[in-house]
Each structure stands twice: as structure tokens, then as C-alpha cells.
Amino acid sequence: MIIKNLPFASAEYDRRIALVRSAMDVAGIDTLFVTDPSNQAWLTGYDGWSFYVHQGVILQGEGDPIWWGRRQDASGARRTVWMDDDNVRGYADHFVQSTERHPMQELAGILQELGAEHIGVEMDNYYFSAKAFAVMQSSLPDARFSDATAMVNWKRGVKSEPELEYMRNAARISEKIIDGLLERVEPGVPKNEVVAEIYRDAVRGVDGAWGDYPAIVPLLPSGTDAAAPHLTWDGRPFETGEATFFEISGCYRRYHAPFCRSLFLGTPPDFLKRAEAALVEGLEAGLEAARAGNRACDIANALAAPLEAAGIERGERCGYPIGLSYPPDWGERTISLRVTDETVLEPNMTFHFMPGLWMADWGLEITESIRITEDGPAECFCDRPRKMFVKP
Amino acid sequence: MIIKNLPFASAEYDRRIALVRSAMDVAGIDTLFVTDPSNQAWLTGYDGWSFYVHQGVILQGEGDPIWWGRRQDASGARRTVWMDDDNVRGYADHFVQSTERHPMQELAGILQELGAEHIGVEMDNYYFSAKAFAVMQSSLPDARFSDATAMVNWKRGVKSEPELEYMRNAARISEKIIDGLLERVEPGVPKNEVVAEIYRDAVRGVDGAWGDYPAIVPLLPSGTDAAAPHLTWDGRPFETGEATFFEISGCYRRYHAPFCRSLFLGTPPDFLKRAEAALVEGLEAGLEAARAGNRACDIANALAAPLEAAGIERGERCGYPIGLSYPPDWGERTISLRVTDETVLEPNMTFHFMPGLWMADWGLEITESIRITEDGPAECFCDRPRKMFVKP
Numbered sequence: 001m002i003i004k005n006l007p008f009a010s011a012e013y014d015r016r017i018a019l020v021r022s023a024m025d026v027a028g029i030d031t032l033f034v035t036d037p038s039n040q041a042w043l044t045g046y047d048g049w050s051f052y053v054h055q056g057v058i059l060q061g062e063g064d065p066i067w068w069g070r071r072q073d074a075s076g077a078r079r080t081v082w083m084d085d086d087n088v089r090g091y092a093d094h095f096v097q098s099t100e101r102h103p104m105q106e107l108a109g110i111l112q113e114l115g116a117e118h119i120g121v122e123m124d125n126y127y128f129s130a131k132a133f134a135v136m137q138s139s140l141p142d143a144r145f146s147d148a149t150a151m152v153n154w155k156r157g158v159k160s161e162p163e164l165e166y167m168r169n170a171a172r173i174s175e176k177i178i179d180g181l182l183e184r185v186e187p188g189v190p191k192n193e194v195v196a197e198i199y200r201d202a203v204r205g206v207d208g209a210w211g212d213y214p215a216i217v218p219l220l221p222s223g224t225d226a227a228a229p230h231l232t233w234d235g236r237p238f239e240t241g242e243a244t245f246f247e248i249s250g251c252y253r254r255y256h257a258p259f260c261r262s263l264f265l266g267t268p269p270d271f272l273k274r275a276e277a278a279l280v281e282g283l284e285a286g287l288e289a290a291r292a293g294n295r296a297c298d299i300a301n302a303l304a305a306p307l308e309a310a311g312i313e314r315g316e317r318c319g320y321p322i323g324l325s326y327p328p329d330w331g332e333r334t335i336s337l338r339v340t341d342e343t344v345l346e347p348n349m350t351f352h353f354m355p356g357l358w359m360a361d362w363g364l365e366i367t368e369s370i371r372i373t374e375d376g377p378a379e380c381f382c383d384r385p386r387k388m389f390v391k392p
Numbered sequence: 393m394i395i396k397n398l399p400f401a402s403a404e405y406d407r408r409i410a411l412v413r414s415a416m417d418v419a420g421i422d423t424l425f426v427t428d429p430s431n432q433a434w435l436t437g438y439d440g441w442s443f444y445v446h447q448g449v450i451l452q453g454e455g456d457p458i459w460w461g462r463r464q465d466a467s468g469a470r471r472t473v474w475m476d477d478d479n480v481r482g483y484a485d486h487f488v489q490s491t492e493r494h495p496m497q498e499l500a501g502i503l504q505e506l507g508a509e510h511i512g513v514e515m516d517n518y519y520f521s522a523k524a525f526a527v528m529q530s531s532l533p534d535a536r537f538s539d540a541t542a543m544v545n546w547k548r549g550v551k552s553e554p555e556l557e558y559m560r561n562a563a564r565i566s567e568k569i570i571d572g573l574l575e576r577v578e579p580g581v582p583k584n585e586v587v588a589e590i591y592r593d594a595v596r597g598v599d600g601a602w603g604d605y606p607a608i609v610p611l612l613p614s615g616t617d618a619a620a621p622h623l624t625w626d627g628r629p630f631e632t633g634e635a636t637f638f639e640i641s642g643c644y645r646r647y648h649a650p651f652c653r654s655l656f657l658g659t660p661p662d663f664l665k666r667a668e669a670a671l672v673e674g675l676e677a678g679l680e681a682a683r684a685g686n687r688a689c690d691i692a693n694a695l696a697a698p699l700e701a702a703g704i705e706r707g708e709r710c711g712y713p714i715g716l717s718y719p720p721d722w723g724e725r726t727i728s729l730r731v732t733d734e735t736v737l738e739p740n741m742t743f744h745f746m747p748g749l750w751m752a753d754w755g756l757e758i759t760e761s762i763r764i765t766e767d768g769p770a771e772c773f774c775d776r777p778r779k780m781f782v783k784p
Contacts, residue, residue, distance in 0.1 A: 002616065005626065049608055050622040052518070052721035072708055072750050076620035093708040094732070097725050102516075123523035124494075126444070130525035131516035131541065149523065192595050192602035199591035203584050210584035210627025213609045216441055224394065228468035230442040234397065235602025316464055316485040327719045329444035333489050340486070358464050 002079050006045050007253045008162055013082055016043055019155040021061060024120065029146055031116035032059045033107075035128040037326035039152040040067070041254060044083060048076040051127055051326060053096055054103040060114060068107060070096060104132050108139030116140075120148030126328065153334045157321055159348045164371065166255035167323065167350060169209035171369065171381035173250025174259035177201045178382075181248075182389055187240045187265050191220065191233045202250060212251040215330040216258075219247040226363030229356055240266040243388065245356070245365035249330055256322050256330045257381045258352045260365035263389045272364065275357060276388040278310035279366055283386060286318070286353055290370055290378035296341040303355050304339070317341075318355040322369060347374045350381075364388060394471050398437050399645045400554055405474055408435055411547040413453060416512065421538055423508035424451045425499075427520040429718035431544035432459070433646060436475060440468040443519055443718060445488055446495040452506060460499060462488060496524050500531035508532075512540030518720065545726045549713055551740045555647065556763065559715065559742060561601035563649035563761065563773035565642025569593045570653050570774075573640075574781055579632045579657050583612065583625045594642060604643040607722040608650075611639040618755030621748055632658040635780065637748070637757035641722055648714050648722045649773045650744045652757035655781045664756065667749060668780040670702035671758055675778060678710070678745055682762055682770035688733040695747050696731070709733075710747040714761060739766045742773075756780060 020043065024032055034057040040046045043057055044065055055069030066087045067077045074090030081088065089110060095103040111119065121136070122128050124147075137145065159167070180201045184194050198218050205211035221231040223242035238244065242265060249258040264272065282303040289302035303318050319337035322330060330352075335343045337351060349372045357364040366386060370378035412435065416424055426449040432438045435449055436457055447461030458479045459469040466482030473480065481502060487495040503511065513528070514520050516539075529537065551559070572593045576586050590610050597603035613623040615634035630636065634657060641650040656664065674695040681694035695710050711729035714722055722744075727735045729743060741764045749756040758778060762770035 005628075047624070048620065048622040049611060049624055049720070052608075052723075072621050075750060076623050079617060079620055079623065094730070096709065097712075097723075097728055121522065123526065124521045126518045126521065128522050129516045129518065130513065130520050130522050131539070133522035133525075134515065147523070190602065192597060196592045196595035196603070199595055200588045203588035203591055205584060205627070210582065210625075211588070213624065216444075217605045219441060225471060228440065228471055229464050230440040231468050231471065232439070232441055232605065233602075235597070236397075317488065320489075328441070331444075331489075336489055338486070358467060 004079065006082055010082060012160060012162060013043070015160065016155065017059070017065070020059060020152055023151050023155060024061065027120060027146060027148065027151065029118045029120040029148065030061060031111065031114065031118070032120040032148055032151065034059065034152055035122050036125045036152065037127065038324050041326070042152065042156055042324050044081040046077055047080045047254065048073060050076060054132060058110070058114065068110060102131065102135045104135035105139050108136060111140060111143070116143060118144045118146065120146050120151060122149050123147040124149040150334050153332050156323055156332055157334060157349050158346055159323060159350050163255065163323060164348065166252050167257050167381060169252035170250040170255050171257035172206045172209060173202060173211050173252065174248060174257045175382050175384055176206055177248045177250060178246065178259060178261050178384055181246055182263060185238050185244070185263055185265070186391070188237045190235050190237050192235045195220070195233050198248060205252070209252045212253055214249040214251040214256060215325040215327045216249065220244055221363065224361045227358050227361055229358050238265060243268065243272060243362065243364060245363055247365055254324045254326065256325055257369040258322060258330055258354070258367065259369060259382045260354070260356070260367040261384065261389060262364050262366060263391065265391050267392065268388065268390055272362065272388070274310055275312060275364055278306045278312060279355060279357060279364060280386055281306040282355060283353065283366065283368065287368070287370065288377045290345065290353065290372060291376065292345055292347045292372050292374060294345050296335050296337050296343045296345065297339050299337050299353065300339045312357060314355065314357065319351045319353045322350055322352045345372045347372055396471065398474055402474060404552060404554060405435070407552065408547065409451070409457070412451060412544055415543050415547060416453065419512060419538060419540065419543065421510045421512040421540065422453060423503065423506065423510070424512040424540055424543065426451065426544055427514050428517045428544065429519065430716050433718070434544065434548055434716050436473040438469055439472045439646065440465060442468060446524060450502070450506065460502060494523065494527045496527035497531050500528060503532060503535070508535060510536045510538065512538050512543060514541050515539040516541040542726050545724050548715055548724055549726060549741050550738050551715060551742050555715060556740065558644050558647035559649050559773060561644035562642040562647050564598045564601060565594060565603055565644065566640060566649045566651035567774050567776055568598055569640045569642060570638065570651060570776055573638055574655060577630050577636070577655055577657070578783070580629045582627050582629050584627045587612070587625050590640060597644070601644045604646060606641040606643040606648060607717040607719045608641065612636055613755065616753045619750050619753055621750050621755070630657060635660065635664060635754065635756060637755055639757055646716045646718065648717055649761040650714060650722055650746070650759065651761060651774045652746070652748070652759040653776065653781060654756050654758060655783065657783050659784065660780065660782055664754065664780070666702055667704060667756055670698045670704060671747060671749060671756060672778055673698040674747060675745065675758060675760065678747070679760070679762065680769045682737065682745065682764060683768065684737055684739045684764050684766060686737050688727050688729050688735045688737065689731050691729050691745065692731045704749060706747065706749065708748070711743045711745045714742050714744045737764045739764055
């Protein structure tokens with residue numbers, strides 16, 4: 001007997017399926033093949049670290065979705081998806097990393113059996129390789145394919161109340177992580193020792209919320225290395241005279257609340273204090289602009305003004321939607337908070353407002369995970385001072 | 393001034409480049425575009441959690457490789473690759489997750505500038521999407537493309553002495569993780585509390601070796617859930633009367649030594665003890681067969697005999713090569729230890745000998761990371777009793 005522990009009630013999955021089906025209708029596709037692990041989990045509940053082999057979810061206009069993957073992972077699917085066991089299909093292990101056969105040949109047989117004619121595929125997803133598509137095309141010569149990249153992702157944008165509850169849990173974990181590292185970082189402490197405690201705090205979680213693994217590992221470059229946004233860590237010690245940014249996220253049942261703060265050990269130079277002041281002013285202006293009815297670009301423009309006044313020109317977008325995610329990204333890959341994105345903001349959209357400063361030889365990150373409210377400025381998921389912390 | 397902290401000396405990178413160039417010659421390609429983060433790191437040293445955007449390494453017959461990626465990550469590349477700054481190229485941020493333009497359009501310009509005519513691409517890699525290939529093809533109508541999936545991976549198979557040293561460090565961390573969890577797991581202890589300590593042990597590392605993040609998170613399903621190989625964890629407690637397998641890996645500078653042990657709380661049933669005995673016998677037979685000059689299938693066949701005698705039929709391969717890796721997989725995706733793989737084993741090939749038993753309603757994992765020696769049976773990286781542990 002399998003006891004399932006689904007993260008959401010069936011009404012929530014019904015809502016999601018209906019949203020995606022409406023998008024499929026607009027696109028004129030009869031079958032959607034979903035490879036993004038976040039989309040698979042959002043539609044079916046599937047949860048497992050098996051995305052290193054080909055797998056996916058098949059959704060058509062009628063009937064429940066089908067989870068399809070490696071046979072051994074079908075056992076995991078039967079334990080984590082809301083559908084009946086009949087809607088879980090596994091392929092034999094000799095398809096795995098073979099040079100003679102490809103799992104997509106097996107999938108093609110299922111799609112044929114289902115009468116799929118016009119198939120949407122997530123062309124620009126990590127887990128839909130060029131080879132996977134080539135094999136699908138050659139195995140289904142009569143099918144028509146359309147690019148359905150981000151079709152599901154766009155439907156994930158506005159969060160339901162149960163989803164927001166999970167993100168609030170994640171935010172409590174994010175706060176705990178930041179509190180802990182601000183206390184522990186000292187000159188001479190090896191970086192990996194601090195990361196060890198970050199992970200411990202993240203996975204222990206908080207009262208009532210066990211910690212899941214975040215879709216991105218902690219990022220925490222120091223000094224001139226903070227010019228690079230995506231460096232991880234090593235065993236060298238923190239040093240006096242350096243700023244370090246900490247980019248982390250608590251995670252609860254795959255939902256994230258990314259949160260970044262910076263810490264300076266010693267006396268920060270004036271240029272960094274001016275940058276901090278401009279960045280905080282920009283964040284506050286951005287939060288004011290992050291209102292239902294405004295556009296994504298309004299946030300980016302509000303942020304840019306005080307930064308530019310301080311002589312800081314950022315080339316990068318300043319945020320992205322967040323929620324349910326699997327590695328390698330905790331963003332939803334739809335809206336970008338940048339001056340060219342005119343997407344209208346809606347209540348319960350959630351973003352990582354992420355105006356990282358990565359300059360020639362220094363860096364600074366002070367960010368907020370936010371929710372667009374019914375009216376008024378954005379609500380921040382975390383509640384910690386919006387500043388560069390300093391330990392003299 | 394950037395102080396680089398490269399994991400290997402230049403002779404090691406020269407060796408690697410020469411190996412790959414010989415493979416390029418055989419395939420008749422003048423340009424290789426490498427998207428697998430592990431291959432990028434192996435060739436250039438590049439290290440950063442930036443593989444959620446399009447990036448890669450360009451290698452031609454002459455000259456140093458070129459790292460190409462998002463402009464903000466070029467800052468990370470300049471800090472982590474052995475090549476000169478001139479060989480690091482960054483694309484503008486408006487290419488990121490845009491619906492109007494694609495980074496591969498920018499890459500195409502560089503490949504044209506380099507005179508690339510016959511380009512090898514890793515068709516079946518997570519980080520080479522169907523869309524990426526489609527854009528490359530349409531942007532370079534005169535180029536010829538060949539599938540170079542795993543071309544670099546195959547060259548990674550035989551490890552150098554410095555690589556083995558890193559794997560031995562990883563193995564010390566793996567042992568520490570297993571020692572810690574065997575001590576801490578008790579009935580009633582929430583699973584995430586144990587995982588928190590696993591991470592802490594993993595990242596603190598051991599004397600002389602700080603801990604890096606492994607390419608797969610800890611896997612530790614219990615009881616009937618252990619039928620599924622890739623479930624992660626939640627906040628429910630360990631229970632008496634259940635076996636749990638623990639699949640973990642220490643990681644040192646991206647090198648892995650995966651290691652699995654199982655633990656039964658209470659008195660194990662006879663069927664599990666019989667399975668354990670057969671599995672251990674199979675492991676020992678496999679280690680004996682894992683000799684230079686033998687083939688991958690010889691290991692699989694040696695393992696299968698005692699298991700089949702005990703009535704256990706595994707459908708899955710029983711291992712894969714290991715070494716340097718990034719998420720989502722710590723395998724090298726070349727050889728598979730299975731009855732159809734006749735690859736001849738060479739000294740200093742390294743594998744995760746991984747005969748996991750995932751049956752209808754139970755599971756058991758006892759595994760070894762191994763090195764093929766010059767003569768004699770395989771050497772195990774870790775040194776812990778090869779058994780199912782029991783806490784009465």
C-alpha cells in the first residue's frame with residue numbers, strides 16, 4: 001500500500017490543468033509534452049531527482065495527464081503523482097544512455113497510441129535536448145510540432161493561496177539562514193564552514209516547515225570576486241576589508257523565497273556606502289512601482305533612476321518570477337524585470353526583485369522576494385533590514 | 393588583480409585538450425562546441441552555477457579554447473579558467489530568456505569569425521536544448537553539424553593521478569557522511585534533521601579537503617518507498633521495522649566518490665537478509681571481475697549470478713563512470729556496467745559500482761566507488777563494512 005503525501009488538494013491540480021488546456025487551445029495543439037521538472041511537478045506532483053534521464057508529462061485535451069519516464073522512476077511517480085497508476089508509464093533500462101536506442105523512440109509509440117497529431121514541446125528547456133527532439137521528429141514523421149517553451153511556466157505566474165503559504169514557509173527559512181550566517185561570518189572563518197551551517201539551517205527548516213533542497217546552491221563570493229555573480233565557495237577564510245554577498249533561498253516542498261544580503265568585514269569604503277544607499281533607494285522605489293496594473297519595466301525603471309544618479313549603470317535585468325523549482329534555476333523563465341518587458345503585473349505574482357550589482361572589481365547584493373498585492377506596493381516575503389551589514 | 397586558484401596544473405589541461413583534439417580529428421570536425429558543464433570545467437577549469445543560461449566552450453584544432461557565456465558570467469570565467477582574458481567572451485543580458493533573440497545567434501557570429509565549418513555539438517546534453525540547436529542551424533546555414541555527444545566524456549574516463557587524489561579526498565568525505573548518519577538515525581528522528589547533518593558533514597569536509605556540493609542531493613527513501621531509487625526527503629521520522637538506503641557522495645573540487653549503505657531499524661526480515669547476502673556476494677564477484685582487460689559486461693555478469701541464484705532479477709545497469717560532475721548527474725554518461733556493454737576496462741578508469749535493488753515494495757543499496765588497477769581486482773575508494781547495517 002502506497003501512502004501518498006501530495007503537496008496540494010485535487011482542486012489545485014484541476015485549476016492548473018484547466019489553465020494549461022486553455023493555453024493549448026489557443027496554440028492549437030492537441031498534445032503537450034512537458035519536460036521541465038518544475039512544470040511536471042506543478043501539473044502532477046511528481047517529485048524525485050530523476051531528471052538526469054529523459055522523462056516528461058503528456059497532457060491532452062481530455063483525461064488525466066500521463067507521467068512517462070525510466071521504469072525504475074515509475075516507482076517514484078506512483079508515490080508522488082495524483083493520477084492513477086495507469087497513468088504512469090516506464091521505459092526499459094536499456095534505453096538509458098544507450099548509443100543504440102533512445103527513450104524518445106519509446107515515447108513516440110505512446111504518443112502514436114494516444115493519437116497525438118499536433119504536439120507542443122518545450123524547445124528551450126534544459127531537459128529537452130536537441131537529440132530528444134530529433135528522435136521525436138524522425139519517429140513521428142506525420143506529427144506536427146510546435147514550440148511550447150514556457151507555456152506551462154506562464155500559467156504558474158499567479159500563485160494560489162496554498163502556494164503562497166509554502167513560499168512564506170520558505171521565507172522563514174531564508175531569514176533563518178541569513179540570521180545564522182551574519183552571526184557566524186568572521187575574519188579567518190573558512191567559507192565552507194559557513195556554508196555547512198547554511199545548509200544545516202536550510203534543511204532543518206523552521207517550526208512546522210522542514211527544509212527542502214533549493215534549486216541553486218549558496219553563492220557567496222567575496223571582495224573582488226563579488227564582481228562575478230555565480231561563484232560558489234571554497235575553503236579559504238573570510239577576510240577583513242572585504243564585502244561578501246550571500247545569495248540563498250529557503251525551500252519548502254520545492255517552493256522558494258530567494259533572499260540576498262551583503263556583509264562587510266571592517267570599515268566599508270565610501271564608494272561601497274554610496275552604492276548601498278543608491279541600491280536601497282532603488283529597491284524602495286521599485287517596491288513602490290511593483291503594483292498590480294503597472295508593468296514589469298516600471299520596476300526596472302524605478303530602480304534605475306537612483307542607481308544612475310549615483311553613477312551606477314547595470315546592464316542586467318533586475319528580477320524574475322519565482323515559486324516551484326528544480327535545479328538548475330529557481331526562476332520561472334517567463335517575465336524579466338527589465339526596461340523592455342511590458343508584462344502587466346497581477347495580484348499574487350511573485351518575483352525575486354534582484355538588482356545585484358556586479359561591477360568591475362566589486363559586488364553587492366541586497367534583494368527581496370516579493371508578492372504583488374491587490375493594491376498598494378509589493379509585499380516582501382522576508383523581513384530583515386534592507387542594508388549592507390557591517391562587522392567592524 | 394585576479395588571483396586564480398586553478399584545480400590543476402597546465403600540463404593536465406594540455407593532456408586533456410590533446411585527447412579531445414585527437415577525437416575531433418577522427419570525427420573530422422574542425423570545431424567542437426561543448427555545453428556539458430562537466431566537460432567545460434574539465435577542459436578549462438570553468439566553475440560557477442551559471443549553467444541555467446546558455447554557455448559553452450569552443451575548441452578548435454589550434455589555439456586555446458574559448459569560454460563563451462552571459463556577460464556577467466564572463467567575470468566568473470576570468471577568475472576560474474586557465475586561458476587568457478581574450479579567450480573569454482560574454483553576450484549581452486538582453487539575450488537572456490528573451491522571446492525576441494537567442495544567445496545562439498550571438499554564438500553563431502563568433503563561430504563564423506573563427507571560420508568554423510564542421511561543428512560538433514553535444515546533441516544529447518541537458519544544456520544543449522532543441523531550440524539552441526535550431527537557432528544554430530538557422531544562423532549558420534553553410535555550416536555542417538555532427539553529433540559529438542560524449543566525445544569529451546569518453547576522454548575523461550581514465551583518470552590522472554591528480555584527479556584520483558581529488559576523488560580520494562571525496563571518498564574521505566563520503567565515509568564521514570556515512571559514519572555520521574549511521575550514528576544519528578534512530579526511530580523518531582525526522583528525516584530532514586539527518587539530511588541537515590549529512591550536508592553539514594559534506595560541506596565541512598575532512599582535514600585538508602573542504603567540501604563542495606555534490607551533483608546529486610542525498611537520496612534516502614525508507615521502507616516500501618525504497619522501491620523508488622530517486623526520492624529525496626521530507627520531515628517524517630524514521631520508523632522501526634524499516635530499511636532506508638542512503639545514496640550520498642562527498643565532493644572535492646567537483647570530484648565525486650558516491651557511496652551507498654543501507655540501515656535497518658529493528659530486526660530485519662529474512663528476505664532482506666538473504667537479499668543482503670546475495671548482493672554482497674555479487675559485489676565481491678563484481679570487484680574480482682573489475683580488472684583491466686576485462687569488459688564492462690564482465691562486472692555485470694559476475695554480479696548477476698549470485699543475485700539470480702537468490703531469485704533477484706535486476707533490470708537495470710549496475711554502474712557508470714564517475715569523476716568531475718555538475719548537476720543533475722554525477723555519472724559520466726559513457727560506459728554502462730551492463731551485460732550488453734563490451735567496453736574494455738583500463739587502469740585508472742573509475743566507476744560507481746551501483747547494483748541498487750529496487751523491488752516491488754522494498755529496496756536495498758550497498759555500493760562501492762572503484763578504481764580499475766594495473767592488475768588485480770578493483771580498488772574501493774571507501775573503506776567501510778560492505779553490509780546492511782542494523783540498529784536493533
